[in-house]
Amino acid sequence: MRCILKCSIAALVALLTLSTPIRSQGITPLSGEVSANVGFNNVISGIVKNYFNNNSTGINEEYVQFGFSGGINLSKQIAVLGEFNYLPLASSTAGYGSIDAQMYGGAVRYSPISGNKIVPYVVAGGGSTRLSVSDHYDGVTVSHNGDYFGFGGGVSIFAGRNWGIRPEYRWNRQSQTYDGVNYTINASTGSVAVFFQWGGRAKARR
Numbered sequence: 566m567r568c569i570l571k572c573s574i575a576a577l578v579a580l581l582t583l584s585t586p587i588r589s590q591g592i593t594p595l596s597g598e599v600s601a602n603v604g605f606n607n608v609i610s611g612i613v614k615n616y617f618n619n620n621s622t623g624i625n626e627e628y629v630q631f632g633f634s635g636g637i638n639l640s641k642q643i644a645v646l647g648e649f650n651y652l653p654l655a656s657s658t659a660g661y662g663s664i665d666a667q668m669y670g671g672a673v674r675y676s677p678i679s680g681n682k683i684v685p686y687v688v689a690g691g692g693s694t695r696l697s698v699s700d701h702y703d704g705v706t707v708s709h710n711g712d713y714f715g716f717g718g719g720v721s722i723f724a725g726r727n728w729g730i731r732p733e734y735r736w737n738r739q740s741q742t743y744d745g746v747n748y749t750i751n752a753s754t755g756s757v758a759v760f761f762q763w764g765g766r767a768k769a770r771r
Contacts, residue, residue, distance in 0.1 A: 590726055591681040592641045596765025599635045600731065604756025606630045606652055628653045630754060634672070638762065641679040646672045648690060666739070666750075667695045668713055676721070684721040688735065691715065696741050711741035721760070731758040 606628060632650030639645060652666040670692010676684050691714035698707050719733030732755075739750040 591679065591723060592638050592644070592676065592684055592721070593727075593762060593765035594638060594640045596638045596762045597635075598638060598644065598646075598760055598762040599633070600758040600760035601633045602631070602650075602731075602733075602756045602758035604630045604733075604754055606752050606754045630756060632668075632756075634758075638765065642676050644674040644676075646674065646690070648672055648692075663699050665697045665699075667697075668737075668739070669693055670713065682723050684723075685718070686721065687716070687718045688733070689714075689716040694739050694741065696739075709741045711739060713737055713739040715754075717754075727763060728759070728761045731760050732756070733758065 630650055630652050632648065634646045634648040636644055636646030648668075648670060650668045652668065653663070670690055672688055672690025674686050674688045676686040678685055691712065694711045694713050696709045696711065698709070715735050715737035717733060717735030719731055721729060721731050723729040735754045735756075737750075737752050737754060739752070741748050741750070
């Protein structure tokens with residue numbers, strides 16, 4: 566599943582990069598932006614492997630991530646964003662439970678090189694998390710609140726004047742507390758987003 570998703574993302578990036586029209590204008594200062602993303606999430610360590618019976622037996626760690634974001638490009642180099650992501654973290658193959666997480670917060674994106682077609686960037690963000698654990702036997706769902714922070718990088722590839730795709734890699738660390746004990750989740754996330762920007766202060770073109 567994860568291999569198929571990676572190959573699909575790579576093919577999409579290559580296709581749109583090759584078809585990018587020359588009229589792309591790059592990041593527009595003071596423009597608004599929205600995006601939607603899908604990707605894969607690889608848990609390195611944490612409560613996902615230890616929640617059920619204190620071991621990883623019967624846990625399926627292959628899952629995808631979905632999300633969206635919106636914000637403002639303050640300049641061609643700096644953008645501030647609000648973001649939300651949903652992660653189906655794990656499920657028991659024995660059918661006795663599942664773990665899902667929601668991450669909602671903000672991020673700052675910095676582009677050291679400003680181009681019209683391809684714009685690389687680094688990103689850092691953080692916020693709150695909500696971890697929901699469902700017991701399929703008695704139908705009870707327990708939620709735990711926590712926080713997260715992360716950083717990474719990617720590239721904005723314009724496929725039109727105001728839209729394009731954005732492959733990104735990010736490392737995230739989540740912290741959750743339940744039963745008086747603090748647990749952490751370390752995860753690396755690879756995703757690709759489709760973004761659209763509007764408005765702003767574009768330079769006049771001849």
